Amino acid sequence: MRTRVALPAQLRLTRLAHFTPADEITLAYAMSQARIVRARRELQSDGRPITEPQLIVDGWAARIRLMPDGRRQIMSFLLPGDLIGLCHQPAPVAISTVIALTEITVCTPPSPCESPTFAEAYATSEALDEAYLLAHITRLGQMAARERILDLLLELDERLELAGLSQHGRFRVPLTQELLGDTLGLTSVHINRMLQQARQMGDLTWKGDRVELHDRPALMAAVGRVRPRVRADMQI
Amino acid sequence: MRTRVALPAQLRLTRLAHFTPADEITLAYAMSQARIVRARRELQSDGRPITEPQLIVDGWAARIRLMPDGRRQIMSFLLPGDLIGLCHQPAPVAISTVIALTEITVCTPPSPCESPTFAEAYATSEALDEAYLLAHITRLGQMAARERILDLLLELDERLELAGLSQHGRFRVPLTQELLGDTLGLTSVHINRMLQQARQMGDLTWKGDRVELHDRPALMAAVGRVRPRVRADMQI
């Protein structure tokens, strides 16, 4: 095996638990069995049984809910290294639809029974997921439009950084303003105006899919953001 | 042991998995070791280590988040039979504060290692919790004030019914209009106006802490609500 820079998904997972070389190999093998899913395809359907979990190796997905009248809410984004469909109850049924936002690569993650390391990594990942859901509730319930946008971008930066996909506040997001609106409970028109304002204020640069947050500590203070912490023994 | 009507918490838990008589006894013993927590006390503190899980035997609690400037968001309500602090990662840290809304009774739930039944019940409960968080995100992101209120009340009805605490849409809620506002991202003033409107429209009755939803099927249709389903083999 050649030495090489870890893939984003690999990097993220290995930061969530203490991986042994053997675990690394198990993970690398699982990831080598990946498959491609085209953009807009469903990875999981609300109300349908879940057969097995999936690990996002590359690309972005989203957990969405459609209301009967067509309104759409994006509950969360799924990034490289994130897991889909982890459930512990018998006969699990999906409680949200997951769609690929870009073309993505997924694989079946190693079973948590294979090594306690994986059980630990998945449990940590689940705890983080819950923390992000709670953060999203606070965003939607308490924040004004500008705060929602900045807070979400700060969260994406943190999460992408964990996978090595953000450096110094610079990262790529495959999101349209309409997707952002459906995430933040705002219209795309209003997202547009707020983004322009944020650019004018020097908060960020956003061209194509490239985003740069200029002064993250200042932005965090401005929106009252604190990094979620789910373990006392690690920096996550 | 005398035969008697099951306690709410007991009833809820035993509906989440297939309990054997031995499991019932284990649970009853755990619940007999309950302790009282006064209203407004914290059961868990955001950012502090979690030592052991807790089972709500009686009373209401809430998961809340306080923003640095004093804004408060209630993420969810915890009802009899609900669990607090279930975590699977090592050295877990609380990601939200839990406060008692009323005087409540809590106990340490039987360990999931004690019997697979408990592991199953807890896993099912966790899945339901996640479903409710997702539902809350959709409420805050997509619904108008009237819809948010009715949808939340319908959810509380369903959950209380599972614990035997709601009959035919009649149940008790220890919530002030301000708490409702902090839950739904609205001011108490607006909650007040919307509730009066709902009363006038004949949607509900609310006197003191007694709520009655008059035509639940109609209300569910009005707000586009569907019952969450987390298991294919049970009606939950």
Place this chain on the structure above:
DNA sequence: CGCGTTCTTGATGGGGATCAAGGTGAGTGG
């Protein structure tokens, strides 16, 4: 009875929705 919490009501204002066009840019095909 007095007092704090909660509920209620009115007046006013603003943040964001809605509606409607037009602009931009990348891909497509003749």
Place this chain on the structure above:
DNA sequence: CCACTCACCTTGATCCCCATCAAGAACGCG
């Protein structure tokens, strides 16, 4: 190489839902 198209972004005008501010009424509760 240039029209064409489609998705996305941008901008302006108008409206309304809900926040805010303020004050009173009702309700427990010691």
